[in-house]
Amino acid sequence: NAGVMQNPRHLVRRRGQEARLRCSPMKGHSHVYWYRQLPEEGLKFMVYLQKENIIDESGMPKERFSAEFPKEGPSILRIQQVVRGDSAAYFCASSPTSGGPYEQYFGPGTRLTVT
Amino acid sequence: AQTVTQSQPEMSVQEAETVTLSCTYDTSENNYYLFWYKQPPSRQMILVIRQEAYKQQNATENRFSVNFQKAAKSFSLKISDSQLGDTAMYFCAFMGPYSGGGADGLTFGKGTHLIIQP
Numbered sequence: 001n002a003g004v005m006q007n008p009r010h011l012v013r014r015r016g017q018e019a020r021l022r023c024s025p026m027k028g029h030s031h032v033y034w035y036r037q038l039p040e041e042g043l044k045f046m047v048y049l050q051k052e053n054i055i056d057e058s059g060m061p062k063e064r065f066s067a068e069f070p071k072e073g074p075s076i077l078r079i080q081q082v083v084r085g086d087s088a089a090y091f092c093a094s095s096p097t098s099g100g101p102y103e104q105y106f107g108p109g110t111r112l113t114v115t
Numbered sequence: 116a117q118t119v120t121q122s123q124p125e126m127s128v129q130e131a132e133t134v135t136l137s138c139t140y141d142t143s144e145n146n147y148y149l150f151w152y153k154q155p156p157s158r159q160m161i162l163v164i165r166q167e168a169y170k171q172q173n174a175t176e177n178r179f180s181v182n183f184q185k186a187a188k189s190f191s192l193k194i195s196d197s198q199l200g201d202t203a204m205y206f207c208a209f210m211g212p213y214s215g216g217g218a219d220g221l222t223f224g225k226g227t228h229l230i231i232q233p
Contacts, residue, residue, distance in 0.1 A: 043160070103165055
């Protein structure tokens with residue numbers, strides 16, 4: 001049973017470029033969450049998605065950041081016109097479709113470096 | 116908004132000792148969920164233990180147990196017989212009431228860096 005997959009694991013972008021981070025949830029999971037971890041900090045919630053729906057984006061910066069979780073394929077976190085302050089580790093987590101408040105299972109993260 | 120506070124940035128103990136990591140939180144909710152996650156040098160986030168606020172019994176997972184004090188809004192993690200592989204960052208996390216449509220985002224503390232010395 002494969003875990004949460006994220007790619008790429010490392011991404012280097014120059015200022016002004018676009019970054020696309022991908023997340024494939026665990027099999028049977030239809031809830032996806034994105035978090036950002038700045039150096040020496042805990043994870044900060046960004047957005048919660050279900051298939052084709054954004055449920056909660058209260059932690060997402062208002063500009064340059066967007067997320068989607070299409071009917072087919074992985075969830076994508078997109079950062080346009082990256083700046084140095086976007087350098088961080090971005091984690092995706094998934095949880096099961098129904099039932100109780102299941103734990104969130106995390107992927108290995110994507111480390112974004114903006115030069 | 117909920118907040119989670121971990122007041123110990125770093126702790127160091129000898130192998131086989133018992134260590135307790137502290138966590139306090141602030142919320143106006145009555146039903147919620149608390150978690151401890153471990154992040155080793157690989158940076159993978161690993162769930163250690165979970166506690167439902169409506170349960171009075173403290174959760175236990177092998178060498179890991181919690182001391183959940185709801186009135187004090189305290190949720191400490193005890194690691195018994197510590198091992199070298201326990202060296203990692205430990206994050207306390209809060210999740211609000213389950214709405215039936217899926218769980219909310221987690222609110223994390225800043226973490227405690229635990230070092231197990233041989």
